[in-house]
Amino acid sequence: MRISLFLLVAAAAVADCYGSKYSSPSKRDLLVRSKRRWVLSTIELEEEKDGQYPMEISVMYNDKTQGKDFRFRLSGEGVPDVFTINENTGAVFAHKKVDREQKPLYHINFDVLDRNTGEQLDKELAFDVEIQDINDNPPKFSFPEVTVNVKENIQGSLLPVTLVVTDKDKENTANSEFNITMVSQTPAEPKIAVQQLPGGLAKLTLKGCFDYDKATKYTIVLQAKDRGTKPKTQSSTAVVTLNIVDANTHQPRFKQRQYNGEAIEMETIANVLRVAVEDKDTPNTDAWRAKYSIIAGNEEGIYKIETDPETNEGVLSIVKKKNFERTTSINLQIGVKNIEDIFVCAGTNPPTDRANVTLKMIDTNDPPEFEKAIDDMHLKEEAEPGKVLFKPKVHDVDSNIIRYVLLTDPADWVAIDTKTGEIKSTKRMDRESRFVDDENVYTVVIAAIDDGQPPATSTCTVRIHLTDINDNTPKLVNNSAVMCGNKVNKVKVHAKDLDAIPYSGPFHFTLGDETQKQQWKIEPDYGEEVSLVSQKTLPYLNYSIPLVIMDQQGIAGLDTLQLTVCQCDENDVCRDREPLSTRLGPAGIGLVIIGLLAFLLLLIAFFCKFGPDKILPQDEGNQTLIQYNQEGGCSPCMTEPNFVPSQVDNMAVTNGQMDTMQIDTEGPYDINGYNSSASTMFHSLGMHQQETYRSHGMRSMAGSSIYQRSFSLRSADRIEDHINRRCNEVDGNVVDHPTYQPHSYAFEGDGSICQSLDKLSFHDMGEDFKYLDDLGPKFKTLGQMYDEAIKKKKVQL
Template sequence: MRTVFLFLLVAFPALDFGSACEEARKKRDLLVRTKRRWVLSTIELEEEMIVNYPYFLSKMYNDKIQGQDFSFEITGEAVTEGYLTINGTSGEVFALKPIDREKYDCFHVIFDVYDTDTNQKIDKELAFDVEVKDINDNPPRFIEFPQTFTVSESQVEGYLGVQVVARDIDEKNTKNSTFNITVIKQTPPEPKIQAKWIDERTVHLSFTGCFDYEKAKEYNITLEAKDHGTPPLSSTEIISLNVRDTNTHMPEFKKKEFQTEVHEMKLYRDVFRFPVEDKDTPNTDGWRAKFFFISGNEEGIFKVETDPKTNEGIFSIVKEKNYENTTTVELKIGVENIEPFTKCVNGKLIKQDGKLYRPDSINVTITMIDGNDPPVFQPPKADVYEKEESEPGRVLFTPKVYDPDSSSFRFELVDDPANWVSIDEKTGEIKGTKKMDRESPFVDADNVYKIIIAAIDDGKPPAKGFCNVSIYLRDINDHKPQLVNNSLILCGNKNNKVMIPVQDLDADPYNGPFSFYFDDEEDKKHWTLEPAYGQQGGLVSLKPLPYGKYSIPLRMQDQQNNEGHETLEVVVCDCEEKNTCNVKKALSFSSWMSPAFAHKWLDRLWQPRDPGRDKTA
């Protein structure tokens, strides 16, 4: 088989071509080192050449075979896109039009050689590469940048928070595609803004100095990206920077002294309004005032709030205080802004330091007029302990009262819900007027009866002080056990037992568990008590009883043997599901009777009976 090989001289070997061209060149170099039959003159094609087209590039010929006619054919993208052609007889290769290297940096061309006598391919498919030489025909261009951005006037010098990206599409790693980005112009010129590299395509904007909103509210920054080619090419973009006003002016009080008089032990709203002036932008945190106490308000009696509409300070008294005498209170109040203060001075950003820039302040004088203080009970709450049902007339409590403004006062009873006590107007002695019942609804769950007394001085106007007296009542055994329900139902068709609930209003140890007894010994013939001791008893019939009503006298004792005597009415009947007597069933037994006779019979059924005497219903 015949072997065809090509030799291509490359003018700038450092270029990075596509993988197809690179692989083809490696194979071609290997073939050159073995033997040669086909030789192609060097093809070196510069992009965007301004020449007359078609433009001769090279010629293909054979240095071994003589006296044989050949025809040539080339294929590939360079041919289909109309960039290259070949003279089929002479083997001359021509360029048909300019080539943009940024679109095609290399063409891989397939060629075939035919024997003109037989029209057969002399060799298998062969190829060569056309490498396009770059020229500097593209300037670097900005591809990522903000049209407009905003910075705070108080921004600390350094990074502005803005990145700019540019790109040059000429051949990589050459002077044609490497570039610089610089700030070529800015208005106004201060503070100085620079572009600093992050990587080969990206810079960030930074500055030295400080911004002053009053001097410049907007900056126009012109950036240039310029490559290193010959000749160098460049492009520019303009970025707008807006400055946001911050707190560069400290608020100042329009008035420096404030005085007033108020009465002690009272709360006051809007005593003063402190107007301030601030030259920063209204309704921003750099303009809004924030007031604070420098001295005089250690007890938190006073408060200053900011009116959100007028920016004034609203001074109020928010805590009561009792002054022994008329007293003058001296306050010192300062003002600052919500946003921290900064200022650009001689190109340097200055912060509030308490020396060069310190908050403005005012002096406030408040005269607290001493009023008629009310009498004070010592203590203001008193506890008294008393046994319930004690005989009235005994002194329960005598108060102690102190009044810094008066030595003459009288006493009165403010609240005595059960009318159980009286008070001496001069001494304040509290005496019982009635027996006190611990079980009364006026006594709370803790067995306490509460009253309120007052002491009134002779001032103008009179002042009144109060004392809460809690009378703790100790229980006695003054209640007897009693039935919760005096009438119960015993369901004869279900069981022979009914439980007897009992209550005693006394507290332990004067209540249950209870002991149960029959008051009539005859009842023991028909009934028994089981249980006969506990919080409730149980009544059990010893044998089936005729339906009707039975009266059973009972005796019940608490833990201290205090007895209660009551009669329990027990109705014996057939019951429905809810343990209620089935009246319809009872009526059905008397269906053979006349209506009048039936009602008489039922009335008799519900009359109390002695089971020893009545054997049938």
């Protein structure tokens, strides 16, 4: 479009009326020349115009510049990239091609200024430069390639395909107006057309029906072509692909018209018979999957047919038991169709395909039939055993010989007669037993077995309702309780009775001990739960309180409540008792020390008085006193056993130093000996009591001396024990002591010339032992020595 701009002349009144300094020149308008106004040549600019750039497109004038030194100035959009002005001549230049689709309009401003002062010589001139459009853009599809899945059984003329076309050229011109047409269709049938809609939209339409068996894919090429001619007509294409999805256009058909099978009566069978069908639709789709039904012959609902999802076969099953009096043939009619409804392009739907099934139901031995499968009877608990509780009524059309067995009797309370089926109690039944349910019912199950081949069995459940009696006494629910003595003075007591109403609560409570009434009371004394109240402050201890609890029928039970009275914390939990602790002062510590010292002194005195006696060795004289008057019996016939010194003290002194050595001495064991030893790393002490061996020795050498002493522990306080032990050894020991046995000697002819000592008479002495008081000086000396030793050792011979 060409825009012509001319000189604009406006008076001040006209300018004030419009209220603006801007002027938008109309196309090819000629403005009246007047003083102090702009003079502008026509500007024409076409998009994408060929030529040499910069290109002069217009020249500006202003009559107010006469006689003045001035210059032109250009500002606004596209300045200076697209538009510039020669400030001296007013020539306007375009520096490059412009695209209308990117910017259809440029708003620019013209000014004339005094070259010396820079002041405006006239008002600013503003105008819009509109770019002239050419047909340089084709209409384009929003999606050049479109793929859509279409069901084979689609109904209606419109297909689910929508196309959108746009053209960037100037709107409402031939350059932006277009037509959408179909270029090609493969395959050609059924006919597909394009329908153009306002707003650049287009739809595909179908005339006829798709046939999946003939074609599964259609390709349509569409063209959008505009109506512009300058410089040429523009167009574009799009390809639409239609993938046909198979639908149920083929009816499933049975492979056979007749199917046969057999089954046994009174049984449920999951797979009696299988039937198969053919379907030309795509496998594993709803158009191919079969759905079977029983059309006739199943009025009682005994049979059911289902589809096997893996094989698409129909599976016939028996879901209800039925007794046939004899072997019978059952005829069924079955039908099949698909999950998806059948589609027919023209005409009516075909009928459902059908087939016949014949089942041979084989008669078998029918089990005995109880008149009642579940029977109820009532009995008072703790009734005497031996009572007939139940006698069944059984019918069997195939057999008259029936035996009965007991299947369920958890408490072993009943027995059954195998011929008649009578149930008798064998024990007393307890309603409170764990084998009785919450409804006071004890359940027994019996079975009736006939003599058929194979034997048939049926069962009957006998529900024995036990009536309650008052056979239980009330008891405490909890025999222990805790009372927070620092908070309350009572505790809740709850009782229960295993019996039912009216043989249970509410109960009457009393104290079982009259002496407890001064300390406790019960309030209230009647109910399921009462309070035990203390009548005075109680120490924090454990209490046993006997209680008598009586039910509504006057049957009482005695129970004991173990009550703990304690100090509780804020959570009503007993606190642990704090341990008793004392603190000793100086006086107490002094008393303890004095007591320990007194005890130590007492212990020392006790050991001094009752401690072990000091063993004094009975040494003989060593080169000082020779005893010549020793008298004694004859030498023993047996050789004295070998002796080992029982105590050896070895002490060596060399150059003023003394060492103690440990010497281990071993020797033969003597039954008459006594041994004891104690040793440390540097000192050893051994005691060994033998017969009467004693020895002492001392040796002296130059610069050293050695002392050795060995003595027996045979002392006076052990003589009695030694004599008794020796007597026990000799008595009856013929083997070890043969010399002490009587010995017969040969008679030599004459008797002894000495009188027998038995014939001596001492009657004149009168059994007086006073003669022992004067036995001579020698005996008295010896007696005094032993008397002193005996008194000192306190040994009684």
